[in-house]
Amino acid sequence: MTLRYIHTADIHLDSPLCGLSAYQDAPAEQLRGATREAFRQLITLAIEERVDFVIIAGDLYDGDWPDFNTGLFFCAEMGRLQRAGISAFVLFGNHDAESNMTRALRLPDNVRCFSAKVCETHVIEQLKVALHGRSFKVRETTENLVQGYAAPLRDYFNIGVLHTALQGGYSGHANYAPCSLDELHAKGYDYWALGHVHEYKLWADRSTICFPGNLQGRSIRETGRRGAVMVTVGEDHQPQVERLFIDVLRWEHVMVDVSDCDSLDAVGIATGRHLIGLLESDAQVPRAVRVSLQGESPIHGELFQREQELRAHVLAEIAAIAPERLWLEKVKLATRPMVVQTDAALGGDALAELEALLGEARHDQALLQELREDFNQMLAKAPDLLAEVPALKLTRDGDLGALLDNVLPGLLARLGMKD
Known part of the structure; x- marks a missing residue:
């Protein structure tokens, strides 16, 4: 029997996208609704592909939001899955632990949440799948939760669901629920569905271990394609992991060498060439772009003196190329004076x-x-x-x-x- 499921994490529903709202040309509606729209598209894909189930490995919400409309939106999307006969397994991470919605809202019957008290195992008997996981009870969870995870069930495909930074943590991510890759492999599970780290990462050894990355980039610190993973498992129990790119607005950092530019017009033209290249892949996805100018420039001093005019030149290039698909986050100067x-x-x-x-x-x-x-x-x-x-x-x-x-x-x- 072939098994297929979607593994996602770090959705941060209704979390604001940072860095564009201060600018007049910012796409306000898309910024406000980006995390919702990305999640809606993920659920649509799960239904269209008729996956067996969906795993959410933490940080579905983004803290103690006072607006329950966020939770109601999630309930509605889970209702769509339920009508399609698809289950969802939800583990709560550091942001969810403080959310009122985590505790108060009743979710549809197809949603199974992992306990925060002890490791809990959910079994899908007809698929011979066992999912093991433990949610965060409080945000500052710094204990090694893996030590309390159950032994794998024999003759089942065993999945560990965990919100963790791994041993030593990742840059920019708090060191919650630390553990080592060796500990995960030693547990004997077939697949580890991780969350917390916002970058995609895959290890394939005794176990297949995966961070899918976050579903939607939320600032210039989260550049490039974002999404989830589709996992396909055949009779040999070897997971095949395929990336799914779901983001509906993408952050990009473009480096432009202006060493040969002797005017602001020339800088604008050089930047325009890079922006055109940016749209050669996934052209339908709008981009929020930071442009960094670098190199040993003959107009180094002039660039610093005329920053507002420089920004206008870049905006003019964007207006000519694709104003509905490109938005400027910032022009950053990193040039050097000529010797x-x-x-x-x-x-x-x-x-x-x-x-x-x-x-x-x-x-x-x-x-x-x-x-x-x-x-x-x-x-x-x-x-x-x-x-x-x-x-x-x-x-x-x-x-x-x-x-x-x-x-x-x-x-x-x-x-x-x-x-």
């Missing part, structure tokens, strides 16, 4: 003396201390500058060398051009 050699052609002795003076500033401790204090006062008033000018972080930490390296070539070049 300039100072000689008589660039101003002779005066520029050489200025270069020497700035170079000596590295060794003047009194001057450096005064500069540090001035910069720290400036950064306290404008902390966002740290994100826009990376060299300032070193300055804040006491290293003015990086700042001088950025300032010196551009300053000398600008003064030299005035001769």
Whole structure:
């Protein structure tokens, strides 16, 4: 008998998408409804493909939401599954543990939730499948839950459902329910349906272990294709995992080398070429894009001085390419000034003396201390500058060398051009 099921996690229903709402050109309706629409499309796919069941491995909700419409939406989608004869197995993770909806709403009969008290095993007798799992009782669950999971049932296809960061955690994810890959393999299950980490990851060894990633990216920190996985199991009990791309709005980070650009128009054209390439795959999925300009640029200083105009150039390219499918999250400047050699052609002795003076500033401790204090006062008033000018972080930490390296070539070049 062939078995097929969908494994999803980290849906975060009605969680806001961050980073676009402040912009006039932001797709407000799509931002508000993206997590719902992605989940609706997943359920539609489950029904169309006639899967045997659906697993949700934690963080269905996004904390203690006061609006029960989120839970009512989930009940309605589970009702669609029930009418199609498909069961859903739901494990609650760190965000669900604090949700009123987790405790208060009665779900349709086809939904089976894992207990938060002890590991619970749900058996689908006609399919010879056993699902083992334990929900989070509280958000800060830092114990190793795997140690309490039941032994696999003989002659069944055994699935472990777990919300975890694995041993040591993943960057950007709290270290909840830590355990090791070796512990998961040693349990003897055929498949581990994990949640919590928002990036797709698959290990195939004694057990097949999978993070499907989150269903819908919610900020520029979650770029690229997002979705769930379809798992197909044949008579040999070997799971075959296929990625399902469900996201309805995708975040992308585009790197544009502007080393050969000598004007804002040229920068806009170079950016446009990259944006066109972005739409060559999954063109129907709208993109929220961060554009990072990099390279050793002859107009490095001009780019920083004319940021609003630069953004307008990029927006003009988007308007010409696909305004209904591309939205600009931010233009980030990461260019470097061109290295300039100072000689008589660039101003002779005066520029050489200025270069020497700035170079000596590295060794003047009194001057450096005064500069540090001035910069720290400036950064306290404008902390966002740290994100826009990376060299300032070193300055804040006491290293003015990086700042001088950025300032010196551009300053000398600008003064030299005035001769």
